[in-house]
Amino acid sequence: MAPAQAVLERPGALDRPPEHQRVDLTTCEHPTNVARRALRSTLRPRTSDARIDDVVLVATELIANAGKHADGAVRMLLDLYEDCLVLWVFDRAADRCDVTPRQSADTDQDGRGLGIVTALTDHWFLWRAEDGKAVVAVFLLPPEERAPR
Template sequence: MLTPLRQGLPPLDPSAVSGAASCALPARLEAVRDARRFTRGTLGQWDMDERADDICLVVSELVTNALRHALPSPAPRGGEQNAPLRLHLMRWSARLVCAVRDPSDDGPVADGSEDFSAESGRGLFLVDSFSDGWGWHPLAGTLSGKVVWALFRLPSAPAGRA
Protein backbone atom coordinates (compact mmCIF):
# COMPACT_ATOMS: atom_id res chain seq x y z
CA MET A 1 0.00 0.00 0.00
CA LEU A 2 2.78 2.46 0.84
CA THR A 3 4.87 1.89 -2.28
CA PRO A 4 2.62 3.78 -4.71
CA LEU A 5 1.97 6.46 -2.09
CA ARG A 6 5.68 7.13 -1.62
CA GLN A 7 6.04 7.90 -5.32
CA GLY A 8 4.12 11.16 -4.98
CA LEU A 9 4.77 12.17 -1.39
CA PRO A 10 7.70 13.69 0.44
CA PRO A 11 10.04 10.96 1.69
CA LEU A 12 8.22 8.77 4.20
CA ASP A 13 9.96 5.97 6.04
CA PRO A 14 7.50 3.02 6.23
CA SER A 15 9.17 1.86 9.45
CA ALA A 16 8.42 5.25 11.05
CA VAL A 17 4.64 4.86 10.76
CA SER A 18 3.34 5.57 14.24
CA GLY A 19 -0.23 4.54 13.51
CA ALA A 20 -2.19 2.85 10.76
CA ALA A 21 -5.79 1.81 10.43
CA SER A 22 -8.02 0.75 7.57
CA CYS A 23 -11.57 -0.32 6.95
CA ALA A 24 -13.52 -1.87 4.10
CA LEU A 25 -16.36 0.22 2.69
CA PRO A 26 -19.40 -1.14 0.86
CA ALA A 27 -20.73 0.24 -2.43
CA ARG A 28 -23.53 2.13 -0.69
CA LEU A 29 -24.08 5.78 0.21
CA GLU A 30 -23.80 4.82 3.88
CA ALA A 31 -20.10 4.22 3.23
CA VAL A 32 -19.48 7.98 3.44
CA ARG A 33 -20.98 8.13 6.94
CA ASP A 34 -19.12 4.96 7.94
CA ALA A 35 -15.82 6.41 6.66
CA ARG A 36 -16.33 9.64 8.65
CA ARG A 37 -17.22 7.69 11.79
CA PHE A 38 -14.18 5.41 11.38
CA THR A 39 -11.90 8.40 10.74
CA ARG A 40 -13.18 10.41 13.71
CA GLY A 41 -12.85 7.38 16.01
CA THR A 42 -9.32 6.63 14.81
CA LEU A 43 -8.23 10.26 15.14
CA GLY A 44 -9.66 10.29 18.67
CA GLN A 45 -7.60 7.21 19.57
CA TRP A 46 -4.53 8.98 18.16
CA ASP A 47 -5.31 12.16 20.17
CA MET A 48 -5.76 14.17 16.95
CA ASP A 49 -9.20 15.65 17.54
CA GLU A 50 -8.02 19.17 16.60
CA ARG A 51 -7.78 18.22 12.89
CA ALA A 52 -10.76 15.85 12.81
CA ASP A 53 -13.22 18.19 11.06
CA ASP A 54 -10.89 18.95 8.11
CA ILE A 55 -9.72 15.35 7.79
CA CYS A 56 -13.27 13.95 7.97
CA LEU A 57 -14.41 16.40 5.27
CA VAL A 58 -11.60 15.25 2.96
CA VAL A 59 -12.29 11.57 3.68
CA SER A 60 -15.98 12.18 2.88
CA GLU A 61 -15.06 13.72 -0.47
CA LEU A 62 -12.59 10.96 -1.39
CA VAL A 63 -15.12 8.24 -0.59
CA THR A 64 -17.96 10.09 -2.35
CA ASN A 65 -15.82 10.48 -5.49
CA ALA A 66 -14.94 6.78 -5.42
CA LEU A 67 -18.60 5.82 -5.05
CA ARG A 68 -19.71 8.13 -7.86
CA HIS A 69 -16.91 7.69 -10.37
CA ALA A 70 -14.87 4.56 -9.67
CA LEU A 71 -17.33 1.72 -9.28
CA PRO A 72 -18.67 -0.39 -12.11
CA SER A 73 -22.39 -0.27 -12.64
CA PRO A 74 -23.95 -2.17 -11.00
CA ALA A 75 -21.50 -2.04 -8.11
CA PRO A 76 -20.29 -5.39 -6.79
CA ARG A 77 -22.01 -6.68 -3.65
CA GLY A 78 -20.49 -8.76 -0.96
CA GLY A 79 -19.07 -8.84 2.51
CA GLU A 80 -15.98 -7.09 3.81
CA GLN A 81 -13.70 -9.41 1.79
CA ASN A 82 -15.34 -8.24 -1.45
CA ALA A 83 -15.92 -4.61 -0.48
CA PRO A 84 -14.98 -2.48 -3.48
CA LEU A 85 -13.49 0.42 -1.47
CA ARG A 86 -10.97 0.55 1.34
CA LEU A 87 -10.02 3.54 3.50
CA HIS A 88 -6.49 3.70 4.91
CA LEU A 89 -5.26 6.16 7.54
CA MET A 90 -1.51 6.30 8.14
CA ARG A 91 0.14 8.57 10.70
CA TRP A 92 3.72 9.64 11.06
CA SER A 93 4.94 12.10 13.70
CA ALA A 94 4.39 15.11 11.44
CA ARG A 95 2.06 13.79 8.71
CA LEU A 96 -1.19 11.95 8.22
CA VAL A 97 -2.22 10.33 4.95
CA CYS A 98 -5.81 9.39 4.12
CA ALA A 99 -6.06 7.04 1.16
CA VAL A 100 -9.06 5.50 -0.56
CA ARG A 101 -8.49 2.42 -2.72
CA ASP A 102 -11.01 1.70 -5.47
CA PRO A 103 -11.24 -0.74 -8.41
CA SER A 104 -11.07 1.82 -11.23
CA ASP A 105 -7.93 2.43 -13.27
CA ASP A 106 -9.16 5.91 -14.27
CA GLY A 107 -7.61 8.80 -12.40
CA PRO A 108 -9.64 11.55 -10.76
CA VAL A 109 -10.22 14.64 -12.87
CA ALA A 110 -10.00 18.15 -11.45
CA ASP A 111 -10.66 20.45 -14.39
CA GLY A 112 -10.70 23.73 -12.48
CA SER A 113 -14.20 24.62 -13.69
CA GLU A 114 -16.05 23.91 -10.45
CA ASP A 115 -19.42 25.60 -10.14
CA PHE A 116 -19.43 26.68 -6.52
CA SER A 117 -23.20 27.17 -6.49
CA ALA A 118 -23.80 23.58 -7.66
CA GLU A 119 -24.76 20.88 -5.17
CA SER A 120 -22.02 18.57 -6.43
CA GLY A 121 -18.78 18.68 -8.40
CA ARG A 122 -16.60 20.43 -5.81
CA GLY A 123 -15.04 17.33 -4.23
CA LEU A 124 -11.47 17.60 -5.47
CA PHE A 125 -11.49 21.36 -4.93
CA LEU A 126 -12.39 20.73 -1.28
CA VAL A 127 -9.75 18.00 -0.97
CA ASP A 128 -7.17 20.41 -2.38
CA SER A 129 -8.35 23.27 -0.14
CA PHE A 130 -8.44 21.39 3.18
CA SER A 131 -5.42 19.08 2.79
CA ASP A 132 -1.76 19.95 2.33
CA GLY A 133 -1.58 17.95 -0.88
CA TRP A 134 -3.28 15.12 -2.70
CA GLY A 135 -2.69 12.79 -5.61
CA TRP A 136 -3.36 9.34 -6.94
CA HIS A 137 -1.49 6.32 -8.24
CA PRO A 138 -2.48 3.11 -9.99
CA LEU A 139 -1.99 0.00 -7.88
CA ALA A 140 0.62 -2.54 -8.86
CA GLY A 141 0.96 -6.25 -8.29
CA THR A 142 -2.10 -8.37 -7.66
CA LEU A 143 -4.33 -5.41 -6.78
CA SER A 144 -6.10 -3.64 -9.61
CA GLY A 145 -7.44 -0.12 -9.44
CA LYS A 146 -5.96 2.97 -7.86
CA VAL A 147 -5.47 4.80 -4.60
CA VAL A 148 -6.38 8.47 -4.15
CA TRP A 149 -4.66 10.08 -1.18
CA ALA A 150 -4.59 13.32 0.77
CA LEU A 151 -1.73 14.48 2.99
CA PHE A 152 -2.09 16.53 6.17
CA ARG A 153 0.88 18.10 7.92
CA LEU A 154 0.54 17.81 11.67
CA PRO A 155 1.72 20.23 14.33
CA SER A 156 4.79 19.07 16.19
CA ALA A 157 4.07 17.44 19.52
CA PRO A 158 5.10 19.52 22.54
CA ALA A 159 8.29 18.44 24.32
CA GLY A 160 7.71 15.45 26.57
CA ARG A 161 4.67 14.24 24.63
CA ALA A 162 4.83 11.13 22.45
Protein backbone atom coordinates in the same frame (compact mmCIF):
# COMPACT_ATOMS: atom_id res chain seq x y z
CA MET B 1 10.15 15.46 -6.14
CA ALA B 2 6.68 13.97 -5.70
CA PRO B 3 4.71 15.35 -2.71
CA ALA B 4 4.55 11.98 -0.94
CA GLN B 5 8.25 11.49 -1.40
CA ALA B 6 8.92 14.96 0.00
CA VAL B 7 6.80 14.19 3.07
CA LEU B 8 8.47 10.85 3.70
CA GLU B 9 12.02 12.09 3.11
CA ARG B 10 11.87 14.78 5.81
CA PRO B 11 14.44 14.21 8.56
CA GLY B 12 12.94 11.92 11.18
CA ALA B 13 9.78 11.19 9.16
CA LEU B 14 10.25 7.46 9.47
CA ASP B 15 11.99 7.25 12.85
CA ARG B 16 8.99 5.39 14.22
CA PRO B 17 6.91 3.04 12.12
CA PRO B 18 3.47 4.42 11.33
CA GLU B 19 0.29 3.13 12.84
CA HIS B 20 -2.12 1.75 10.26
CA GLN B 21 -5.86 1.51 10.15
CA ARG B 22 -7.70 -0.32 7.36
CA VAL B 23 -11.45 -0.07 6.82
CA ASP B 24 -13.17 -2.34 4.30
CA LEU B 25 -15.94 -0.36 2.60
CA THR B 26 -17.25 -2.97 0.15
CA THR B 27 -19.90 -4.40 2.45
CA CYS B 28 -21.03 -1.14 4.02
CA GLU B 29 -24.49 0.20 3.28
CA HIS B 30 -23.27 3.68 4.27
CA PRO B 31 -19.49 3.73 3.72
CA THR B 32 -19.06 7.41 4.55
CA ASN B 33 -20.64 6.89 7.98
CA VAL B 34 -18.37 3.93 8.70
CA ALA B 35 -15.31 5.90 7.57
CA ARG B 36 -16.23 8.96 9.66
CA ARG B 37 -16.68 6.89 12.83
CA ALA B 38 -13.42 5.03 12.28
CA LEU B 39 -11.46 8.22 11.62
CA ARG B 40 -12.87 10.10 14.60
CA SER B 41 -12.19 7.26 17.04
CA THR B 42 -8.65 6.75 15.72
CA LEU B 43 -7.68 10.41 15.48
CA ARG B 44 -9.31 11.83 18.63
CA PRO B 45 -6.33 11.06 20.87
CA ARG B 46 -3.81 12.07 18.18
CA THR B 47 -4.66 15.57 16.95
CA SER B 48 -6.94 18.58 17.26
CA ASP B 49 -10.68 18.51 16.65
CA ALA B 50 -10.21 20.98 13.78
CA ARG B 51 -7.73 18.67 12.03
CA ILE B 52 -10.02 15.69 12.62
CA ASP B 53 -12.87 17.61 10.99
CA ASP B 54 -10.63 18.31 7.96
CA VAL B 55 -9.64 14.65 7.60
CA VAL B 56 -13.24 13.47 7.97
CA LEU B 57 -14.49 15.96 5.38
CA VAL B 58 -11.78 14.95 2.89
CA ALA B 59 -12.53 11.25 3.42
CA THR B 60 -16.24 11.94 2.90
CA GLU B 61 -15.52 13.78 -0.36
CA LEU B 62 -13.20 11.07 -1.66
CA ILE B 63 -15.61 8.25 -0.80
CA ALA B 64 -18.52 10.16 -2.36
CA ASN B 65 -16.46 10.78 -5.50
CA ALA B 66 -15.60 7.09 -5.69
CA GLY B 67 -19.29 6.28 -5.41
CA LYS B 68 -20.22 8.71 -8.14
CA HIS B 69 -17.40 8.11 -10.60
CA ALA B 70 -15.92 4.68 -9.87
CA ASP B 71 -18.65 2.31 -8.66
CA GLY B 72 -17.80 2.92 -5.01
CA ALA B 73 -14.85 2.98 -2.67
CA VAL B 74 -13.51 -0.43 -1.71
CA ARG B 75 -11.31 0.44 1.25
CA MET B 76 -9.81 3.25 3.24
CA LEU B 77 -6.39 3.21 4.85
CA LEU B 78 -5.01 5.65 7.37
CA ASP B 79 -1.29 5.83 8.10
CA LEU B 80 -0.41 7.79 11.23
CA TYR B 81 3.14 9.09 11.36
CA GLU B 82 4.63 11.22 14.11
CA ASP B 83 4.06 14.45 12.18
CA CYS B 84 1.54 13.62 9.45
CA LEU B 85 -1.53 11.60 8.54
CA VAL B 86 -1.87 9.87 5.19
CA LEU B 87 -5.38 8.93 4.07
CA TRP B 88 -5.87 6.48 1.18
CA VAL B 89 -9.25 5.90 -0.47
CA PHE B 90 -9.22 3.02 -2.98
CA ASP B 91 -11.69 2.30 -5.77
CA ARG B 92 -11.74 -0.18 -8.66
CA ALA B 93 -11.51 2.36 -11.49
CA ALA B 94 -8.15 2.30 -13.23
CA ASP B 95 -8.80 5.57 -15.11
CA ARG B 96 -6.88 8.33 -13.41
CA CYS B 97 -7.44 11.05 -16.00
CA ASP B 98 -10.76 12.26 -14.61
CA VAL B 99 -9.40 12.99 -11.14
CA THR B 100 -8.70 16.70 -11.45
CA PRO B 101 -10.23 19.68 -9.67
CA ARG B 102 -12.51 21.79 -11.83
CA GLN B 103 -13.94 25.25 -11.65
CA SER B 104 -17.58 25.29 -10.62
CA ALA B 105 -20.04 28.09 -11.13
CA ASP B 106 -21.85 29.41 -8.07
CA THR B 107 -25.04 27.75 -9.31
CA ASP B 108 -23.52 24.29 -9.92
CA GLN B 109 -24.85 21.53 -7.66
CA ASP B 110 -21.57 19.59 -7.63
CA GLY B 111 -17.97 19.78 -8.77
CA ARG B 112 -16.40 21.24 -5.64
CA GLY B 113 -15.12 18.04 -3.97
CA LEU B 114 -11.53 18.05 -5.20
CA GLY B 115 -11.33 21.79 -4.59
CA ILE B 116 -12.20 21.05 -0.96
CA VAL B 117 -9.59 18.28 -0.89
CA THR B 118 -6.98 20.68 -2.30
CA ALA B 119 -7.87 23.36 0.26
CA LEU B 120 -7.80 21.08 3.31
CA THR B 121 -4.79 18.86 2.59
CA ASP B 122 -1.10 19.64 2.41
CA HIS B 123 -0.75 17.36 -0.62
CA TRP B 124 -2.93 14.93 -2.53
CA PHE B 125 -2.15 12.64 -5.42
CA LEU B 126 -3.23 9.50 -7.27
CA TRP B 127 -1.67 6.10 -6.75
CA ARG B 128 -2.05 3.18 -9.15
CA ALA B 129 -3.28 0.13 -7.27
CA GLU B 130 -3.41 -3.49 -8.32
CA ASP B 131 -7.21 -3.43 -8.40
CA GLY B 132 -7.77 0.19 -9.49
CA LYS B 133 -6.44 3.38 -7.94
CA ALA B 134 -6.22 5.32 -4.71
CA VAL B 135 -6.59 8.99 -4.04
CA VAL B 136 -4.09 9.80 -1.31
CA ALA B 137 -4.39 12.83 0.97
CA VAL B 138 -1.53 14.01 3.19
CA PHE B 139 -2.13 16.15 6.28
CA LEU B 140 0.92 17.55 8.05
CA LEU B 141 0.56 17.92 11.81
CA PRO B 142 2.13 21.06 13.23
CA PRO B 143 3.76 20.47 16.63
CA GLU B 144 0.88 22.17 18.47
CA GLU B 145 -1.61 19.70 16.91
CA ARG B 146 0.29 16.53 17.79
CA ALA B 147 -0.61 14.33 20.68
CA PRO B 148 1.68 11.70 22.12
CA ARG B 149 1.28 8.20 20.75
